[in-house]
Amino acid sequence: ETGVTQTPRHLVMGMTNKKSLKCEQHLGHNAMYWYKQSAKKPLELMFVYSLEERVENNSVPSRFSPECPNSSHLFLHLHTLQPEDSALYLCASSPGTGTNVPGNTIYFGEGSWLTVV
Amino acid sequence: AQKITQTQPGMFVQEKEAVTLDCTYDTSDPSYGLFWYKQPSSGEMIFLIYQGSYDQQNATEGRYSLNFQKARKSANLVISASQLGDSAMYFCAMRERLHGSSNTGKLIFGQGTTLQVKP
Numbered sequence: 001e002t003g004v005t006q007t008p009r010h011l012v013m014g015m016t017n018k019k020s021l022k023c024e025q026h027l028g029h030n031a032m033y034w035y036k037q038s039a040k041k042p043l044e045l046m047f048v049y050s051l052e053e054r055v056e057n058n059s060v061p062s063r064f065s066p067e068c069p070n071s072s073h074l075f076l077h078l079h080t081l082q083p084e085d086s087a088l089y090l091c092a093s094s095p096g097t098g099t100n101v102p103g104n105t106i107y108f109g110e111g112s113w114l115t116v117v
Numbered sequence: 118a119q120k121i122t123q124t125q126p127g128m129f130v131q132e133k134e135a136v137t138l139d140c141t142y143d144t145s146d147p148s149y150g151l152f153w154y155k156q157p158s159s160g161e162m163i164f165l166i167y168q169g170s171y172d173q174q175n176a177t178e179g180r181y182s183l184n185f186q187k188a189r190k191s192a193n194l195v196i197s198a199s200q201l202g203d204s205a206m207y208f209c210a211m212r213e214r215l216h217g218s219s220n221t222g223k224l225i226f227g228q229g230t231t232l233q234v235k236p
Contacts, residue, residue, distance in 0.1 A: 033224075042121070043208070043226040056223060088160050104212075105152065106224050108162035 003027040004109035006091050012115045013081065021076040021112045023091030031097045032074040033106065034066060037088040049074060050097045081116045088113055120144065121211050121227035128232050130199045137184070138194040138230045140209030150212040151192040152224070153183065157205045165207075168192055199234045206231050 004025045013019050025032065034046040048056035049068040063085075065077040074091055092108040122141045130136035142151065153165040168176045168183045176183045184193040196203055209227040 042228055043210075043224075045223050045225075048223065090160075090162060092162070104150075105164055105167055106212075107164055108154070111160035111162075113160065 004091055004093055004107055006089075006109040006112050008112060009110065010113045010115075012117060013078065014117055015081060015083070017081075018077070018079040020078065021089055021091075021114070023074040023076075023109060025072055025074075025091075025093040025107075025109075027093055027095075027107065029093040029095050029107075030071055031094045031104075032068060032071070033092040033094075034074065034076050035090040035092060035108075037090060037111070039087075043090070046076075048097065055097065078114075081114075083116050086114055086116045120213075120225045121209055123209055123227035123230050125230045126228070128230055130196075130203075130232065130234055132201060132234055132236050133198055135195060135197045136199055136232065138196070138207050138209075138232065139191070140193055140227060141189070141191045142209070142211045143190060144211065144213050146213045148213075151183070151185070152210045152212065153181070153192075153194045154208045154210060155203075155205045156208060156229070162208070166194070196232075201234050201236060204232060204234045 007022045031050045033048050036044045045058050046060045047066045052068045063080050067075040088111045090108050090111045092106045094104045094106045096104050120143050124139055149170045151168040155163045155165055166176050166178045166181045166183050168185045175185050180197045182195045206229045208229045210224045212224050
């Protein structure tokens with residue numbers, strides 16, 4: 001069982017809908033991430049939060065809006081998405097964001113499969 | 118330029134044999150970390166093994182070992198005694214500093230290698 005829980009696991013939404021993906025980590029970590037995994041593409045980092053402060057916004061369209069109310073929870077609010085936004089969205093967490101620290105391994109959740117119709 | 122290169126889109130291995138999954142990376146930062154993750158068809162990314170750029174010895178975790186050749190910038194994953202449950206997608210990833218940051222790293226992934234273990 002992973003220490004990072006994502007809901008829902010599967011979501012189908014229309015282009016005019018508003019929905020949210022939720023992520024919760026039970027590991028006591030200080031950093032949380034959203035990644036997007038499209039077919040035949042490497043994982044793309046979308047957002048990084050460290051101690052509830054956004055430290056990275058990787059040129060993500062504004063139709064994706066993250067929210068981090070505390071260090072255990074991370075949301076991705078979705079509105080007016082496009083079919084090309086259909087992908088697996090992975091949430092992850094790590095103790096910190098430092099680079100060359102063995103303890104800063106990033107742990108992922110099971111992902112939310114999103115289909116935009 | 119691609120930071121992480123996995124040249125094997127797909128690999129087959131016989132059950133109980135060892136297999137090596139290739140990974141090369143590119144960075145000018147002396148401080149970085151290398152990771153391998155396993156992704157079954159369910160989607161979850163499972164952390165397997167970590168190697169720091171300053172580590173002198175190759176990392177090992179159970180049946181997984183990392184063949185770290187710093188001068189060649191390669192970090193191949195070796196899985197010994199393959200099991201049917203090892204069939205999955207495997208990703209090599211590198212953590213390097215975010216641009217303009219002294220301490221915040223981001224994880225960059227390769228394209229992945231699909232491993233199939235034959236009974």
